[in-house]
Amino acid sequence: MFNYKLNILLITLSLGFLCLKNFAQDTNEVIKVNTSLVNIPVIVSDRDGRNIAGLQQNNFIVFEDGKPQKIEYFASEESPINVALLLDTSKSTKEVLSKIKKAAKEFIKQLKPTDRAMIVSFDYQVNFLSDLTSDQKVLEKAIKKAEIGEQVGTVMQDAIYDVVNQRFAKINGRKAIVLLTDGKDHGSYVAKQDLLYQLQESDTMIYSVFYETGEIQQFRPNRFPDILFPPMNRRGGMGRQFPPPQRFPRPNQERRQQRVDQENEQAVEYLQKIADATAGRVYQKKIKDLDETFAQIADELRKQYLIGYYPEENGEAKNFHQVKVKVDKTNVVVRSKGSYRVKAE
Secondary structure, eight states: OHHHHHHHHHHHHHHHHHHHHHHHHHHHHHHOOOOOOEEEEEEEEETTSOBOOOOOGGGEEEEETTEEEOEEEEEOTTSOEEEEEEEEOSGGGTTTHHHHHHHHHHHHHTSOTTOEEEEEEESSSEEEOOOSBOOHHHHHHHHHTOOOOSSSOBOHHHHHHHIIIIISTTOOSEEEEEEEEOOOOBSOSSOHHHHHHHHHTOOEEEEEEEOOOOOOOOOOOOSSOTTTSOOBOTTSSBOOOOOOOOOOOOHHHHHHHHHHHHHHHHHHHHHHHHHHHHTOEEEEOOGGGHHHHHHHHHHHHHTOEEEEEOOOOOSOOOSEEEEEEEESOSSEEEEEOSEEEOOOO
16 A cells, blocks of 8 residues: 555656656747847948047947847947957068068057957968967067977968967957958868858957069069160171060969969959958058058047847848947948858757
8 A cells, every 4th residue: 555655656756856847948939039249340430431430329220130129238439359469471482571560560569558468370270379468578479489480381270270260259349350361272171151250150250461472573674775785896886786686474474473363363352252241451562561551550549339139030041130339420431241150059
């Protein structure tokens, strides 16, 4: 009799626990909400390209897929920034690396004491030369360590991916990558399209400074024409004047130059796609102008706004969304990410 009652009790408790578990599961499914904060870096400038500071949260309107969103997070230009300087140290940069390092030192001098930066070089592998720090001396020593790689290779895409996913993923606030490269990747594990997808999930802005590499020196004629120094005959007198021979670049040089030009164009196009995905910029300037370029980037980061919102549930299972940011001011230009991709679970 006792065993019979005990069995009934155990069965009853088991059924009760099972019902409670199912109820909890049903309840969780009902109250589950999307809590992923979408961060959108925003740059506001006038028609002449001068960055505008001092705007408030109520000056901005955010739309997702055409629907206005409630801004839950807002950071102005006074917020500290985190910057990763990525230096291309592949063999193609051998002639300009000293100028790149000098310009990088000038850039970190413009950071405020509350800002942090890190130095990363990439050639056939990714080299983290320093962690995020506000110590100027540590950053300068790290820049000095950047040297041309021993092997051929340029893993630019891997370097960007590693910084975004490993070093910046858990850091809140404003983040940016300053990338010095010719944009030509050789040897990365991360494919171009995969990197773009990843950047659409990120809130890190990328500024690229592009410089051409692999140019072929064109043949140059004699420095002094024959009219100034006419050819002499064997007796030292004036010889018969013949027109100078026609000299043309070798056919293989022409084909190679065309290939190099095409590679440079494709590199700029891809760097522009990276910039568009992150609200960044691409600069195409000579190495001697990098100091000015860095000053422009630092000023833009200083006056960057960061807006965050929680997307509203609309019942649609979409992982790609269009975003548009507007400002209630006239004669201004607003630059921000045009879309974002939901991270895969």
